[in-house]
Amino acid sequence: MASPAALVVPALKRHTSTVIVAHGLGDTGNGWMFLAESWRRKNKFEETAFVFPHAPHIPITLNMGMRMPGWYDILSFDDLNVREDNPGIERSQAYFHSLIKSEMDKGIPSERIVLGGFSQGGAMSLLAGITCPVKLGGIFGLSSYLLLQGKIRDMVPKDNPNKDTPIFMGHGDADQVVRYEWGQKTAQKLKEWGWSVKFNTYRGLPHSADPQEIDDLERYLKERIPDLGEAAGKEAL
Numbered sequence: 001m002a003s004p005a006a007l008v009v010p011a012l013k014r015h016t017s018t019v020i021v022a023h024g025l026g027d028t029g030n031g032w033m034f035l036a037e038s039w040r041r042k043n044k045f046e047e048t049a050f051v052f053p054h055a056p057h058i059p060i061t062l063n064m065g066m067r068m069p070g071w072y073d074i075l076s077f078d079d080l081n082v083r084e085d086n087p088g089i090e091r092s093q094a095y096f097h098s099l100i101k102s103e104m105d106k107g108i109p110s111e112r113i114v115l116g117g118f119s120q121g122g123a124m125s126l127l128a129g130i131t132c133p134v135k136l137g138g139i140f141g142l143s144s145y146l147l148l149q150g151k152i153r154d155m156v157p158k159d160n161p162n163k164d165t166p167i168f169m170g171h172g173d174a175d176q177v178v179r180y181e182w183g184q185k186t187a188q189k190l191k192e193w194g195w196s197v198k199f200n201t202y203r204g205l206p207h208s209a210d211p212q213e214i215d216d217l218e219r220y221l222k223e224r225i226p227d228l229g230e231a232a233g234k235e236a237l
Contacts, residue, residue: 003053003054003055003056003095004054004056005054006029006051006052006053006054006099007029007030007033007051007052007053007054008049008050008051008052009033009036009037009040009049009050009052010049011046011047011048011049012040012046012047013046013047013227014047014228015047015048015049015106015107015108016047016048016108016112016225016227016228017045017047017048017049017108017112017113017114017137017225018048018049018050018051018103018108018112018113018114019045019048019049019050019051019113019114019116019221019225020050020051020053020096020099020100020103020113020114020115020116020125021035021050021051021052021116021117021118021121022053022055022071022096022115022116022117022118022120022121022122022124022125023052023053023054023055023069023117023118023120023121024117024118024119024120024121024122024143025055025060025068025069025070025071025074025119025120026068026069026070027069027118027121028054028055028069029052029053029054030052032052032118033052035050035214036050036052038214039218044218045221045225045227046227047227047228048221048225048227049103051099051103053095053096053099054069055069055070055071055092055120055121056069056070057069057070058070058072058073058088059073060073060074061073061074061075061076062074062075062076062077070088070120071088071089071092071120071121071123071124072084072085072088072089072091072092072120072124072147073085073088074120077177084147084148086148089124089127089147089148092124092128093124093127093128093131093155096115096124096125096128097128097132097133100113100115100132100134100136104134110132110134110135110136110137111135111136111137112137112225113136113137114136114137114138114139114140114221114224114225115128115129115132115136115138115139115140116129116138116139116140116141116142116168116217117140117141117142117144118142118143118144118209119142119143119144119177119178119207120144121144122140122141122142122143122144122145122169123141123144123145123146123147124147125139125140125141125144126139126141126144126146126147126167126169126186126190127146127147127148127152127155129162129165129167130152130156130162130167130190130195131152131155131156131157132157132161132162133157133161134161135161135162135165136162136165137165137224137225138165138166138167138168138220138221138224138225139162139165139166139167139168140167140168140169140170140217140220141167141168141169141183141186142169142170142171142209142213142217143170143171143172143175143177143178143183143207143208143209144169144171144178144183144186145178145182145183145185145186146182146185146186146189146190149189153193162195163194163195164196165195165196166196166197166198166220166223166224167190167195167196167197167198168197168198168200168216168217168220169183169186169187169197169198169199169200170199170200170202170210170213170216170217171183171184171199171200171201171202171205172201172202172203172204172205172206172207172208172210173201173202173203173204173205174203174204174205174206175205175206175207176206176207177206177207178207180201183199184199187199198220200213200216
């Protein structure tokens with residue numbers, strides 16, 4: 001099932017890095033365009049292109065089978081790992097990996113590509129990030145959780161190129177949709193398995209993004225994909 005073409009905000013200067021941001025259930029890529037728009041107004045990440053993919057419209061069991069944008073079907077919100085849409089998750093994993101490859105085909109080194117998202121999009125980004133066959137610049141998940149816990153480690157490439165890629169997670173402790181403890185347990189599990197995870201708690205935040213969280217994400221991105229500047233551009237010529 002094909003996804004609509006992603007929204008792209010081009011780099012203002014020489015394109016040296018890319019951030020791919022995946023939305024949550026029922027949303028579209030438009031819902032996270034505010035990130036790029038805000039940073040553009042502040043003249044931040046001028047060498048970065050932002051990609052906002054749209055999930056395909058699929059039936060969602062939890063919502064009585066109604067079709068809506070979703071990266072995979074959600075069967076239950078009581079325990080997300082009891083019954084999972086393996087085919088849908090793996091289809092979206094392949095799609096996210098294809099977005100990364102598309103950026104690499106444009107000449108962007110994989111180490112300067114960051115993959116992340118919110119809620120369902122964050123869950124997919126965590127899975128697609130740690131199972132990516134190339135080393136990424138960063139992986140982030142906001143208000144998210146770990147998918148396919150029983151098999152995800154078997155999906156990681158043997159050389160585990162992202163074993164040292166820092167992962168940023170943020171979660172509100174008042175989240176009424178994706179429970180805060182799910183985010184905590186995800187970070188703990190990834191740490192147990194050897195990944196480097198920074199987990200930030202946002203007090204009183206429901207299932208939403210927080211200005212402080214966005215500022216923290218900005219700092220994370222600055223560390224992972226700093227602008228290279230004109231000197232580096234001249235060296236590359």
